[in-house]
Amino acid sequence: MITRTRLSALATTAALVASGGLLTATPAAAAVTCNSPLWKADYYANTTLTGTPKLTTCDSVISENYGLGDPAVTTLPKDNFGVRWTLTRDFGSGGPFAFTAEAQDGIRVSLDGVRRIDLWKNNSTTQKKTLNLTIPAGRHTITVHYATWTGAANVKFGYAPITSATTDTVRPLTPAAFTTAYDKTLNKVTTRWTANKEMDLAGYRVYRRLVGTTAWSRVGGTTTPLTTTTSTDSPPPTGQGYAYEIRAVDRAGNESVGTVDLPITSVDRTAPGAPTGLKAVRASTGDAVLTWTAPSATDVAAYRVYVDGVLTETVTDDTRYVHPWGDYGTTYQFTVKAVDRAGNASAAAATSFTTSGDRVAPAPVTGLKATPREDGVFLEWTPNPEPDVKLYKIYKAEWYDDGEGTAGWLAHNVELLTKDADSYLHESAADGENVLYGVVAIDAWGNALDATDPAMNWVEVTELGTPEAP
Structure with a gap:
């Protein structure tokens, strides 16, 4: 019985319907373009893979079992035919890969024209080979040659990154086209970048630091890497500058160099700390003298002084206020708030003061x-x-x-x-x-x-x- 898992016998002038890993097929007379990472497969009616291909297809994988018959009954002979698969793709930063090949009969695998696997012989059983090699960064071409002479015919080839942390020490490439946009109304930073080409990519990490410092913090904490190419963050609304960068991370845990830092200045919605040490003492004139200690915030612009809940004075460039002497025996409630340059007011520091004394002159001497x-x-x-x-x-x-x-x-x-x-x-x-x-x-x-x-x-x-x- 003839088993065909990927090709169906069709007329040479007819298009082949996508089935399994086979995506497209056309007669050899027509030009075929297979977009990466699809394989371009050229079928020949000989084992030397010469002359004009009888058939050209695009495959997502190389995994064929032709049994004892030809892959296209009206196109190729029952025996002595061959296939050349070609793929060119961007491997990003490259790194260690495993090539696995098995075939009955012959198979050869080349990387950028250099032969890496050579099992080219007529064999009565399926022969197998696994090769570990390091692929440099950038674009490379893999070529797989297959030939069957007589008897059963099958072929498989695959390539995959080795993701063991002890083997893979190659960093991913730095993400490209990194941009940031800041919405002050929503206090939201949107970061975008383009996808990396690495096959072993696990995702991306977004980092943020306070401008003027070197300590980065990871946005999102210790969660798994992002698999998208966009992210949002709400920085502390302190009116300070923050810098962002993106790093790619692979499945071995290697992290790329960060992108160029892009800064934003956050909206200031953070109030300063409350004044401390607020106290009221009586002056020799009988007035109440309020004093306090400034909070540690450096952007304090003024202090608002409230008397019995009513804003009475706004003090700038001082931590002191004199309230005129009122009626004898009157208790005043004083509160003071620090206000920063963005208008944010702190919590209130509070104290009370009771006037003393009288309006009666001493007796005559x-x-x-x-x-x-x-x-x-x-x-x-x-x-x-x-x-x-x-x-x-x-x-x-x-x-x-x-x-x-x-x-x-x-x-x-x-x-x-x-x-x-x-x-x-x-x-x-x-x-x-x-x-x-x-x-x-x-x-x-x-x-x-x-x-x-x-x-x-x-x-x-x-x-x-x-x-x-x-």
């Missing part, structure tokens, strides 16, 4: 005595016992009369003393004038009797000496 001396007037008084007294102010009043009906005592401040004072020498000329002296206590909140207050105690004294003539 008592026990005031004034003693005239040659060098001036020496004042003594009883210290005010109130705990919040901080200062004493010394007043001197002189009589004024303009001769036109306006007369009275004109008081002016002559000295400011600390709370520990209980006496003071006002140096003045001994001119025999009548004058008034008064002392008022000032508390920590700035409260004090006015010089015109009726409660204020004045003492009258006549300076030594002779009054000057008016």
